[in-house]
Amino acid sequence: MKSVDLVVIGGGAVGAACARAAALRGLEVAIFEPGPDPAAASPASAGMLAPQIEAGDDVLLALSVRARDMYEPLALRLQESTGITIGFWRPGIASLAFDEVEAQRLKDAAAQQRQAGLRCDWLEADEVHERWPGAAPDCAGALFAPEDGALDPQALTRACLADARRLGSTLRAEAVTAVETADGFVTGVVSASGKTASEHVVLAAGVWSPRVSGLPRPLLVEPVRGQMAATTWPATTPRAILYHDHGYVLARAADAVLGSTMERAGFDCRVTNDGLAQIFRGAVRLLPALASQGVAVQRMWAGLRPVTPDGRPIIGPDPEIARLWYAAGHGRNGILLTALTGEVIADLITRGETDVGIEPLRADRFQP
Ligand SMILES: Cc1cc2nc3c(=O)[nH]c(=O)nc-3n(C[C@H](O)[C@H](O)[C@H](O)COP(=O)(O)OP(=O)(O)OC[C@H]3O[C@@H](n4cnc5c(N)ncnc54)[C@H](O)[C@@H]3O)c2cc1C
Incomplete structure (x- = not known):
């Protein structure tokens, strides 16, 4: 053996x-x-x-x-060892607030993180729009974590x-x-x-x-379904990672990756209209240019998160x-x-x- x-x-x-x-x-x-x-x-x-x-x-x-x-x-x-690029990218992530209550919660969170020795900023709405032209015109500011990022x-x-x-x-x-x-x-x-x-x-x-x-x-590990979609990244919009309430828009290569749902659906990993509607609503709120002409849906998929x-x-x-x-x-x-x-x-x-x-x-x- x-x-x-x-x-x-x-x-x-x-x-x-x-x-x-x-x-x-x-x-x-x-x-x-x-x-x-x-x-x-x-x-x-x-x-x-x-x-x-x-x-x-x-x-x-x-x-x-x-x-x-x-x-x-x-x-x-x-x-170096495999020749594979894992797409590591560290542009920072902005978590947007859409009303004063959320803004206060995120300001407090940013202050707490700074106290814990982490880099974290509060950006007023005009700073958000300066950094990411096209991001939610109605946002009330954002917590910005400059060292967060993404990979493939x-x-x-x-x-x-x-x-x-x-x-x-x-x-x-x-x-x-x-x-x-x-x-x-x-x-x-x-x-x-x-x-x-x-x-x-x-x-x-x-x-x-x-x-x-x-x-x-x-x-005690249970599946929690996450649905996702990808569209093309809107032309002339700077690449970014924007987040709100578990929903996000993330630039990966030429795509915008949009996510995600959190659903207890057993081992069913199908994509649903309801799930996609939630994702697209959230994503378009973060980056309205996603709803403009010429932005095409590329793919949709779902996976099961192992959750304790x-x-x-x-x-x-x-x-x-x-x-x-x-x-x-x-x-x-x-x-x-x-x-x-x-x-x-x-x-x-x-x-x-x-x-x-x-x-x-x-x-x-x-x-x-
Ligand atoms: C939609 C979605 C979005 C997410 N976004 C993020 C994110 O932005 N950032 C982040 O950090 N995490 C994210 N996660 C969570 C992250 O993807 C998971 O926590 C992580 O991938 C779990 O990895 P894993 O290897 O444990 O599980 P899996 O990737 O599910 O791998 C388990 C593997 O085990 C194999 N397997 C099953 N049974 C057996 C068996 N009996 N014998 C041998 N092999 C077996 C399966 O084929 C599978 O390939 C997301 C998850 C989902 C679904």
Whole structure:
């Protein structure tokens, strides 16, 4: 029977980054990925790196700012080692307010972030229009996070997989059906072609993670559908990333990427009229030029975000089964957290420790 140091279950962005980071530390890695599944999150993602815009709780904000700041050097490294450009772009993101109550909330948030040592500005409406001519004429100002940005999530996944393979990892185009354990240790995984023995196993199968059998505990990860659309970017409008209330317009190559819905629709990843109407309404409010003649719809799609009850990912060891690791439940900001997750998992496997505070991300935190 073939034996490896590490099996990674799932070759989305998170699994790919875990595999690459482990391979860089000299481990022999097998990545099991049958798809990607048409509903997978990573290919569907907008790829925003927006910790200061989507600031969750304090734990998530600190983690995700650190995660964001890993991408500038990583983009260069991946370009050098694989030739793949991951589209890292750091123009800053503006979160627009449309009334005085929102404006006050965002002003307070900007002040809080500055107090926490982060760069963050409040822009009055005239400054917004000066910077981004064509942005919402009725806006009441914006929180501007100059260090937030975006990347191309498909390119990120491709580059991490390519780098992992360059370092000797193998990609197995099949699904893992079960994790095998014995005497409190993980021993390998089962797939259609049989058993693969492995010292370590990382579960990184997005919304499908809880479906792998043999896990020692229920994994509280549920699908939250996000619908997206892309149009051409309106001519003569400067490229930007504009945000309001979970809706956004983001320039990627020649396109405007418009998102997104947050829907509990089980594993249904269809695009709906209702979802698209919501996205287009929000996007046109942010950038009215999107409704002008000549701006053509290019594509629409949807994906399933793997979401936990507290919105934080599950990253770290299983508390009872040695050498079983979780990298799942990354929710709305999983691309942002991808590179950090890979480093944490690879450090835990090879050094037994990480300097990232992962206690709040424990796998058993939802258990009574
Ligand atoms: C519409 C949308 C917009 C988003 N926008 C952003 C954003 O702007 N910024 C951001 O940071 N995040 C964003 N996200 C969230 C982010 O995309 C996810 O958190 C992240 O991609 C999760 O990655 P993953 O690798 O865990 O999951 P996935 O990408 O879903 O990958 C899981 C993989 O596991 C495979 N798999 C399933 N079952 C098995 C099995 N049994 N064996 C082996 N493999 C298996 C699947 O085929 C799949 O490829 C968005 C998500 C969506 C849906």
